[in-house]
Amino acid sequence: MKNTQxxxxxxxxxxxxxxxxxxxxxxxxxxxxxxDGRGRSFYLCKECAVNEKKIKGLTKRFKQDAERFVKLLKELINNG
Ligand SMILES: [Zn+2]
Incomplete structure (x- = not known):
């Protein structure tokens, strides 16, 4: 099958x-x-999602709570 992604x-x-x-x-x-299917989305590759340095950068860039953000990424990697 052709990959049409x-x-x-x-x-x-x-x-x-x-x-x-x-x-x-x-x-x-x-x-x-x-x-969740609504609004604008963006993408993160799985290499970055497990890269501590990259996560730190994103945490700062989006002003996220580090603990919650890391937990979210872990969940999404495990689900995907
Ligand atoms: Zn990446």
């Missing part, structure tokens, strides 16, 4: 991957949450 860019390392291999997130107010 659109190619998306990781917001952290800017590498490009098929959409289904990336973690999809969105901003809900000030919180980064899992994409």
């Amino acid at each position: 659109p190619i998306r860019m990781c917001i952290s390392c800017r590498c490009r991957h098929p959409q289904n291999s990336l973690i999809r997130l969105k901003l809900d107010g000030n919180d980064v949450i899992a994409y």
